[in-house]
Amino acid sequence: MTADLTIVSTNRSFGGWHKRYRHTSRTLGCDMVFAVFLPPQAETGRVPVLYWLSGLTCTDENFMQKAGAQKLAAELGITIVCPDTSPRGDHVPADPEKHWDFGHGAGFYVDATQEPWARHYRMHDYVTRELPDLIEATFPVTDRRGISGHSMGGHGAIVCALRNPGRYASVSAFAPIASPLSCPWGEKALGHLLGADRSGWKDWDSAALIQSATEKLPLLVDQGDADSFLITQLKPHLLTQAAEAAGYPLTLRMQPGYDHSYYFIASFIDDHLKHHAAALR
């Protein structure tokens, strides 16, 4: 284990281990906590890693506690890594309006260019580079990587895959923000982090990036049709339109009656784990 890594907690789980660690991130300029689920197969060999990016207000804990993913991950032999959703700390600037949809708990997985955000809000760099480097140097894992997430983290997962060809073997999302360019959450966050000039925003917009994708990883998306954010914020039809225009392999499943909660994620996480396992093994 690297000298900088401090263990926060350890739980035996499904024959493997759920562990939380704290480390000092040079990318983000603050201490960060992340969680790892190590399946039983990690005791005897190297296993691939699925990165999970959570949504607004979440930490590393929500997915590990509520998604019910560890049972099948233990069977399939997949390590799961959950980072936090933003830089943290008293010295890290927060939402000037003190709302929950920006700042702490809401980093939007982009690399900020504007002050006062640019020093700390570099979550894309963190989740695609610094964290995988740390994971692969520390744990018995391979460099086969999948990425998935929910809502703001669904946007993050798709953007990470599309911006980094060759870095991920699989990608999926639950109820992703399809286009931060086209919704209030995205307009607020990118307006702060990237500035008022919207021309640069398309580099962080799933619907825009799909249209110029050079690598076409099959993208599985589940979306509840009773999700209260469906119409105003998530707008999955923008993903569908972009994928159809670009010939991108998108499977978007509208799930009748399901909302934006972890009950929705738990109901379909096994399908996503199988989607990733097929590419990661």
Add this chain to the structure above:
Amino acid sequence: MTADLTIVSTNRSFGGWHKRYRHTSRTLGCDMVFAVFLPPQAETGRVPVLYWLSGLTCTDENFMQKAGAQKLAAELGITIVCPDTSPRGDHVPADPEKHWDFGHGAGFYVDATQEPWARHYRMHDYVTRELPDLIEATFPVTDRRGISGHSMGGHGAIVCALRNPGRYASVSAFAPIASPLSCPWGEKALGHLLGADRSGWKDWDSAALIQSATEKLPLLVDQGDADSFLITQLKPHLLTQAAEAAGYPLTLRMQPGYDHSYYFIASFIDDHLKHHAAALR
């Protein structure tokens, strides 16, 4: 639905529904919230019910969010009902020391005899009578009932089954308090609720009740051997000794490396659901 029942929230989950309700409990003299998971089979017929009693500091939410039970319950056709862990409200007396191990969130599933507790702290009566009557009058369920729980709720589940022959078809527990007579949590709670005379405590003590059980439902207990409360509070050897002396059918499984958390519960909940389903169907 009865006139008194108010819906708090609804989530589609595994093809069924997770719903939370508020009602005024005449037994407890306060408003109470409980949660129900209705499996898909409840759309077309009546299904049996598993009652889950949670541990210290919990509410109706912990098990539903963290146990990962709904997937298999949806396959097996079992409704799950989670009550809160104590009476609640500003008018309900709380721990005079303001600790987390007694009072609000810590009703111990007994019927208090001492003031100021006797008016409200009647959780045994509530979970064995008032709540099942309400559930069976409201939802498409049968009167086949199982009961399980964790820690304080494991004690509660075993006591509910042993004190009410014929009322439950199945019983199990995770890391139960085996003998409130013999541990600090139990001594504090029963000292308040039942008074200083310990002779009446044995009517609420699993290890004592097993020795006089007239109905011998097979009891499945899982216990982690890395549980930080194992030695001081839980003392499963007292259950084992009582069961051996009485010829009671106890299966106690010590699970190596597991602690007191919901990661432990999630790891083995499917075995418990199958244990209950075999008796409930």
